[in-house]
Amino acid sequence: MAEGPELSRLGLIGLALRRLAVGLGALMALLLVPAGTLRYWEAWGFLAALLVPMSVVLIYLLIRDPALLARRLKAGEQDPEQGLVIRMGSLCYFLAFVLAGLDRRFAWSHVAPAVVIAADLVILFGYALFLQVLRANSYASRVIEVAQGQQPVTNGPYAVVRHPMYAAILLIFGAAPVALGSWWALLPVLPLVLVLVARIRGEERFLAEQLPGYRAYLERTRYRLVPHVW
Numbered sequence: 001m002a003e004g005p006e007l008s009r010l011g012l013i014g015l016a017l018r019r020l021a022v023g024l025g026a027l028m029a030l031l032l033v034p035a036g037t038l039r040y041w042e043a044w045g046f047l048a049a050l051l052v053p054m055s056v057v058l059i060y061l062l063i064r065d066p067a068l069l070a071r072r073l074k075a076g077e078q079d080p081e082q083g084l085v086i087r088m089g090s091l092c093y094f095l096a097f098v099l100a101g102l103d104r105r106f107a108w109s110h111v112a113p114a115v116v117i118a119a120d121l122v123i124l125f126g127y128a129l130f131l132q133v134l135r136a137n138s139y140a141s142r143v144i145e146v147a148q149g150q151q152p153v154t155n156g157p158y159a160v161v162r163h164p165m166y167a168a169i170l171l172i173f174g175a176a177p178v179a180l181g182s183w184w185a186l187l188p189v190l191p192l193v194l195v196l197v198a199r200i201r202g203e204e205r206f207l208a209e210q211l212p213g214y215r216a217y218l219e220r221t222r223y224r225l226v227p228h229v230w
Contacts, residue, residue: 009062012069016058019073024051027097031180034101042104042116042181049120049179053127060131068134071141079206082144085199092192096177096185103182111181119179126171132157133165140165144203146210152217162204162217162224166196170225200224 024047031043061069077083103109134140136156139147157164173192177185204224207214224230 009066012066012073013062015073016062016069020054020058030094030097031101031104034098035104036101037104040101040104042111042179043101045116045120046123046176046179049123053124053131057127057131057134061134065134065138068138068140071139071147072134074142077143079144079202082199082202085195085202089192089195089199092188092195093173096173096188097180099187100177100180100182100185103184104180109181109183111178111183116179116181119175122175123172123179126168126175129157129164129171130168133168137165144206146207150211152207152211152213154217154221159221160223160227162221163200166200167225170196196225197230 027050028043028047031046032038032040035043058069061072077086133156136158137153139150139153141147157167161167170193174186174189177183177189204218208218
């Protein structure tokens with residue numbers, strides 16, 4: 001009787017580690033191949049700023065909330081419109097990382113080391129916010145859905161903005177080009193903001209229809225992404 005949950009947990013660990021290895025491998029290729037060199041210290045610092053907090057989040061979820069880890073590993077939006085939004089977001093990430101690598105190869109930008117390190121710290125702060133979101137919301141799936149028994153989350157970062165996870169993503173991705181030593185790689189950040197706006201609007205429409213109590217939460221919490229802005 002005890003083997004089922006243990007096997008399930010081991011399966012989660014294996015899937016999570018495979019996803020992590022594939023994601024980091026792809027990211028390394030997107031950065032280092034266009035850069036044409038392994039001597040790209042900003043890229044290695046950026047990868048470390050990703051790997052350390054991602055490992056912390058993985059360990060936390062394995063210990064405290066394996067069900068949430070399973071939700072975070074879920075992929076594939078059922079709504080075609082949201083599927084398009086996800087693909088557009090992926091294109092923004094792709095362009096930013098390739099641009100950063102090309103910038104390193106051709107030396108288009110000159111970003112001071114102190115500024116690069118400051119951007120890495122912003123990324124770490126973004127992941128700290130991301131972890132707070134996961135601690136507050138055990139239903140934070142990667143796809144837009146409503147689970148049985150789910151209730152609106154109104155505490156923690158959700159008391160400040162409706163979508164703190166997207167705020168964390170914006171912090172991480174907004175700082176990433178600078179952490180990679182590239183000003184030109186900031187160009188895809190503006191389209192990503194538009195992608196996040198489309199994602200948020202679609203998610204709120206769905207939750208207002210499907211999640212009891214969510215309309216009251218929308219009325220109570222005014223700002224979606226950035227306090228006092230939107």
